Amino acid sequence: MATKAKVRTPATASAHQQRKLATVASTTRDDGESKFERLIYERVRLGIMSALAVREEMTFNELKSLFNISDGNLGGHARKLEDAGYLTCTKSFEDRRPRTAYRITEQGRAALNRYLDHVEAVIRATRG
Structure with a gap:
């Protein structure tokens, strides 16, 4: 006979777990900054931001x-991040070939750090 797994919902969570969930929820804001932080959530955009956070500059071909x-x-995702002010894009020529390079901005680094802080809070809350 198979046993049924109990799913814990916010209504059945302990008081301690409810406080943790409330703490995580309080880190999510509905102001303009959180809207842009949601841009980072998508896998490719998060990857672009993370790669540029550890390297000063990467070319389009390196990211691709x-x-x-x-x-x-890649161009669509990079454009969204650039429009939000999170990346700068520099186009030049190298040996007569076009070269597109990206760098993370201070605003982008701050947004990435806010996003990572939120993810860390979620992890802490769910691990107990």
Whole structure:
């Protein structure tokens, strides 16, 4: 006979767990900053931001190779991050070939840190 797993919902959570969930919820804001932080949540955009957080600059081709995605896919994600002010894009020529390079901005680094702080709070709350 199979046993049924009990699913813990916020209504059945202990008082301690409810306080932890409330703490996590309080780190999510509905102001303009949280809207932009949601941009980072998507896998490719999070990857771009993370890669640029540890390297000063990466080219379009380096990022494309790192994530194994199409030109259009990378270009769309990078454009959203650039429009939010999280990346700068520099276009130049190198040996007559176009070169596109990206750098994370201070605003982008702050948004990434806010996002990571939120994820860490969720992890702490769920691990108990």
